[in-house]
Amino acid sequence: MSTFTPALSWDLSTAYDLFVSLFVLHHPDRFGLRPSWAAGVRSRLPPGQREFLEKAQSFLPVPLRWLYLLPAGARDAADAVSALAKIPTAERLATLSHTSEHTPEFTATLRSLSSRQSWTPAELEVIRTFYQRRGIPLKPTALLNLCQAWAHPAEFGDQYLEALQSYYRLFFTEEEQRIRPLLISGIERARELALHRSIEHLLDALSHGVHFSGLHSYREVILAPSVWSTPLVFYSPIDPARLFILFGCRPTDQPLTPSASAPEPLVLRLKALADPSRLAILRRLAESPTTPGELARHLRLRSPTVVHHLQLLRLAGLVEITLLPSGERRYALRREALQETLPALEAYLQVPISHPPSPEDPH
Template identity: 30%
Template structure:
């Protein structure tokens, strides 16, 4: 997958974990309705979560335009105090807006002038969100995320950065580039099975999904069902067949299956989330092209057998 020049420009990997990341991502998922329909949280999660919130706070979040997720992720990554959510929020409250600017400036091209106002608003939202919802999250979920981070640190010692990202995200392939120096990997639960990816100057953050977080045992159906659903669709099979020949852009796939671009995008998103294809990124959050992730051909029989055996043990 690599040529010599790209290998020479290989970026480094950093694996991070703090409950502050998950607190931020969980609030983001609650606020952004359109992001939830494909998540493992289920259709009743927001309704059940809303019951935990004061009515006034739920009403405030219903009309929220909170768009600083990625910048807050950058601040968590740089914070010297993040052993707990409360620890990070105390630090965030204490640092002056000028320091926030200095911490963001190397990575973010456009920084709002009202950083103090944004910090205070974000701090208020996160403090109340942590009090009413996040502090009540099942401890096993956070333990699973921390365990995943430890496992990834060990795996990073023997796996190339691009292959490690491909493995933990189920098909995101971040190409080595001259100006990309570091990718920060952060395990998360609330957005599973999707990944939250963002590119900055010289750095990328990737919050990768841990689909079995909080489960006593892995659930093969969570991985098996998206694969079988994709394979049951004729157009998605046509896309897989085209990618078996060579990598393609979205436009090339559109020409092959003769569908609207938005429909093809929906199909390739489903295929990527199921781990059947790779989405290749070359410096922005727009996918450059797609390729077949043919390891699923060998993975499918093992998944099916694991599922059948686990169901058989329930009898």
């Protein structure tokens, strides 16, 4: 029986990085970003808006589906901000949060919160379980922030728009000009790769080791580049027939923070390897691919601890991940990345250091 291959299409917009950058700045540890630098960017916002965004970004996803469905030719960052302003205030939270993966029970629970402006322990459990099954468990404070937002959606919609407008004005307008050429060159490189690779091998290369096991159930796969998501990917079904994937396109020699000196991939790999628990995880993955739950049982670690270590190993490119249709994630060792680490370190150590000229002898 022949296997259906989905059609491949492309998208390019700075609006994706507007929202991804907000996500990264509020979760810097997930992306290998210095927390102090991220806090410095966030400090450009007025204190009230900064505190609001810290709560909002503890549970808000990147609204990939909404951004992709904006009118063609009007999906850059400024267009997205304007489009959000046109949405009725009380509907902005639902717009930003919606994905095709929402279950009827989850959607009904959120609507109940909004109508009663309160929640029950049973409803908290429905929300917690939904995120747990998707592999993105919420911390207790994030769960509370989410419930408070849905209990007062109009108030949230007003505050979020004001904070987003400030963020765009005070930081992202300048950042947009910096990243636009990188997005263009990134999509050009990806298109070139697509000429010579199957869609599976293309996604593996662009995502640094993410495998979508249900890929052939989609009619179309849409790919778009992102500077801020590098080296990770964001993805979301647009509908049952279309899958959207935002891939990192930032070159390895161009760090996100201007003060970085050593090669970013090398630093991430060395940090990831400098931990006994992560070495134990890699040793287990060297035997066979497995899930976070299985790793937790074998290594006698708490599941959240294992997930944290796997995130750092994934960020360093040392493990690959298969996303199963059930939502389960299976990890495996990326041997090629491990084998590249020592040569990369040796190459870095051999780069000549530019010394400043010696001051002239005053005599």
